[in-house]
Amino acid sequence: MAKIFITGGNGQLGRACKRFFSKNHQVVTTDIQEMDITNSDSILKAIGDFKPDYIVNCAAYTAVDRAESETELAHRLNVIGPSKLAAAAVLFRARLIHISTDYVFDGNRQFPFPWTEEDTPNPQTVYGRTKLDGENAVINTYGCDGIVLRTAWLYSPTGHNFLKTMLRLASSSPADKIHKIVNDQFGCPTSASELAKQILYIIESPNYLDRGVYHAVCSGCTSWYHFATRFLELMNIDTTNFKPCTTEEFPTPAKRPRNSVLAVDKLSSKNMYVMVDWETALKNYVIEHGQTVYKDVLASL
Numbered sequence: 046m047a048k049i050f051i052t053g054g055n056g057q058l059g060r061a062c063k064r065f066f067s068k069n070h071q072v073v074t075t076d077i078q079e080m081d082i083t084n085s086d087s088i089l090k091a092i093g094d095f096k097p098d099y100i101v102n103c104a105a106y107t108a109v110d111r112a113e114s115e116t117e118l119a120h121r122l123n124v125i126g127p128s129k130l131a132a133a134a135v136l137f138r139a140r141l142i143h144i145s146t147d148y149v150f151d152g153n154r155q156f157p158f159p160w161t162e163e164d165t166p167n168p169q170t171v172y173g174r175t176k177l178d179g180e181n182a183v184i185n186t187y188g189c190d191g192i193v194l195r196t197a198w199l200y201s202p203t204g205h206n207f208l209k210t211m212l213r214l215a216s217s218s219p220a221d222k223i224h225k226i227v228n229d230q231f232g233c234p235t236s237a238s239e240l241a242k243q244i245l246y247i248i249e250s251p252n253y254l255d256r257g258v259y260h261a262v263c264s265g266c267t268s269w270y271h272f273a274t275r276f277l278e279l280m281n282i283d284t285t286n287f288k289p290c291t292t293e294e295f296p297t298p299a300k301r302p303r304n305s306v307l308a309v310d311k312l313s314s315k316n317m318y319v320m321v322d323w324e325t326a327l328k329n330y331v332i333e334h335g336q337t338v339y340k341d342v343l344a345s346l
């Protein structure tokens with residue numbers, strides 16, 4: 046049984062990790078109310094009290110568009126926070142598992158060729174830049190046994206995510222309103238449950254990973270439009286009003302990568318669990334959480 050300390054425990058991934066890890070391990074879950082990852086005293090107290098074997102950092106600034114105008118806050122959460130956690134991991138001899146993003150890449154690679162860990166990141170947004178700086182803070186902290194898992198297009202039954210936005214659009218009025226969904230950006234939708242399973246597998250593996258960066262996403266890839274319509278079909282919701290559009294037709298404050306498909310060969314070459322393909326994970330999500338999520342969305346309208 047390992048002692049696992051989860052930060053950002055109220056977020057999408059944090060909740061999934063808590064659910065999976067608690068079955069066989071001793072787990073402490075914190076969010077900003079219990080431990081602010083940007084506050085050294087708070088970290089030293091919480092981690093020093095528990096003395097974990099593993100720290101899984103699920104806390105982050107994740108509002109991609111808002112980060113363009115909240116640069117300072119994004120930097121504090123995505124760079125200073127991980128750097129302080131890395132220092133605490135060294136001090137208390139814990140392994141650190143830190144989560145990053147596909148948005149560290151510029152996306153300018155022809156689809157469907159994926160990005161590997163050997164490729165040079167070139168983030169185009171404040172969010173992507175701060176996440177890359179956070180990766181480097183973990184990897185470059187002397188003595189830190191840290192790994193970085195880059196994931197993408199995360200969804201779960203709780204919190205804000207793309208699937209819930211699609212349900213909201215499908216349920217909004219007027220019923221004949223057309224919804225344009227971007228069909229020329231490609232990535233790897235990843236269920237938070239699958240990622241939590243992946244992290245647990247890494248923790249429980251007798252051959253723990255060498256420090257460094259690893260890609261950790263559901264296999265396969267798709268566009269936002271196909272992701273949305275496949276989800277709605279699985280939910281038995283009519284997709285007639287959902288139409289594909291180009292990136293130019295749907296401008297956002299933060300520029301999204303056109304192709305942020307990630308290759309997972311490095312993890313699989315280490316004999317690690319490789320997550321199921323995105324469509325299987327989506328089906329499982331709909332079976333397990335579809336009705337609850339739909340009710341939550343309807344109640345919020």
Ligand SMILES: NC(=O)c1ccc[n+]([C@@H]2O[C@H](COP(=O)([O-])OP(=O)(O)OC[C@H]3O[C@@H](n4cnc5c(N)ncnc54)[C@H](OP(=O)(O)O)[C@@H]3O)[C@@H](O)[C@H]2O)c1
Nearest residue numbers: 053055056057058077081082104105107146196197198199
């Ligand atoms: N969501 C995606 O599509 C996506 C894609 C690629 C990579 N990722 C990465 O995956 C990881 C998990 O993402 P997620 O979607 O689970 O994020 P999330 O749902 O936004 O959860 C992040 C959690 O961190 C908490 N937090 C904020 N500031 C904090 C602080 N100073 N100290 C402690 N906790 C704090 C947040 O609390 P509040 O809600 O109160 O702020 C929230 O509960 C992140 O590293 C993210 O960058 C996410």
